[in-house]
Amino acid sequence: MIGSLAWVTTAAARGTDEDEPLALAGTGVRVEVVDWDDPDVRWESFDRVVLRSTWDYPQRLDEFLGWLDRVEAVTEVRNPAAVVRWNLDKHYLAELADAGVPVIPTTFVEPGGPVALAADDVVVKPAVGAGSRDVGAYRAVEHDLALDHVERLRARGGSVLVQPKVASVEAEGEWGLLFFGGRFSHAANKRITLAPAGEVGDLYVAEELFAHEADAAQVAAARAAVDVVAARFGTPAYARVDLVRDDDGRHRVLELELVEPSLFLPQADAGAAARLAAALVS
Ligand SMILES: Nc1ncnc2c1ncn2[C@@H]1O[C@H](COP(=O)(O)OP(=O)(O)O)[C@@H](O)[C@H]1O
Ligand SMILES: [Mg+2]
Structure with missing residues (x-):
């Protein structure tokens, strides 16, 4: 203590x-x-x-x-x-995938390397980024804009991620699962409306949050990601795993947040704050 x-x-x-x-x-x-x-x-x-x-x-x-x-x-x-x-750079998604964790298929566009848009509907985002800043979604007819976006991000010197746009996110949003001291604590459903790329001037994009009871498949997918972190660095005091549902209905990791994730305490049960505190002070 x-x-x-x-x-x-x-x-x-x-x-x-x-x-x-x-x-x-x-x-x-x-x-x-x-x-x-x-x-x-x-x-x-x-x-x-x-x-x-x-x-x-x-x-x-x-x-x-x-x-x-x-x-x-x-x-x-x-x-x-x-x-x-390790967590600042979304290249960690490749490491999670290698470890068998279900993640959103991701193409990494490196500075100077080739660019491939592997789907009709794509999402472009910086490898180092947060709060949905500089994340853009494009349809097949907008691929020229997607490529412009890639080049804009690369001009800053960083790597860029291209992912297929997961269709369910618009209707269902994503689910953030919180782990305190390696134990699953609670979850919330998060809805985000992405602004056109480059127009986000604020610290973060507004999110709508709803309480959510995670099911066993969600907890298993999220836990797999936390287990990779624990094996490599020791158990993280806090972790949030953001899941989305792919076209086959399978939960996949969109993001793993180990730096300063929102913890969704207002959406959680009354015991969540105490579980967090225990993990932080132990
Ligand atoms: N592959 C994707 N398919 C659909 N929506 C996506 C995809 N990637 C990102 N998004 C949307 O963009 C938001 C921000 O992307 P995310 O990967 O979480 O980066 P950040 O670190 O900025 O939070 C997500 O919350 C989601 O709404
Ligand atoms: Mg996110």
Whole structure:
């Protein structure tokens, strides 16, 4: 058990994290909400540093990773920097696929490499990104626009992911399954309306969330992804696995969130915050 915890946010996200009040109510330790880029914070004065609403990190990645390493040199970070680095780049989907986890088929377009649009309806997204920023969906007649999007993202120097657009997402959305301390906690159904690519100016795209009781197939698919992380890095304090249903009705991993996932506590049962707290302070 620890004595103090830093709950890390960023100035622009203050007051917008709906998990925060629920999560902080029950930790049982001294908690301070701090901005990751605040130069006055003495990180070594906390027993644990928990990455939460650090939602501007994709735009300030080098700065953020440098900060993370400095903090980890003086105290314990959840999730650890090695996990964060691995999870920042959606190339981890290839590793999950290699380990037998059902993931959305993904083509990685590397800087300088060839581009293939492997389906009529495609989604283009940056390998390093979050909050649906720079994610675009295109129909077959819009492939020229999809290729423009790929080149725009590549011009920034990063890799790009191209996936078949999963048809069910528009009607059903996706399901986020939360694991605290490696144990399944709860799930929520998430609906997102993607803006035309490049038009997202905010920190994140608005999401609609609904409580959801995960079924055994969903938990199994999500757990497979968490197990890969646990085998490689040790059990993550928190993990969210986002699933979608493919055309065959099978649940596949769209994304694995180990950095600063929304935890869907407002949609969860009353015990979820306590399960989170236990995982964070143990
Ligand atoms: N292959 C896909 N098929 C259908 N919708 C997708 C696909 N990939 C992404 N999306 C939509 O775009 C959103 C953001 O993509 P995601 O992979 O979750 O990246 P981010 O890290 O930005 O959250 C998803 O929540 C989903 O609504
Ligand atoms: Mg997502």
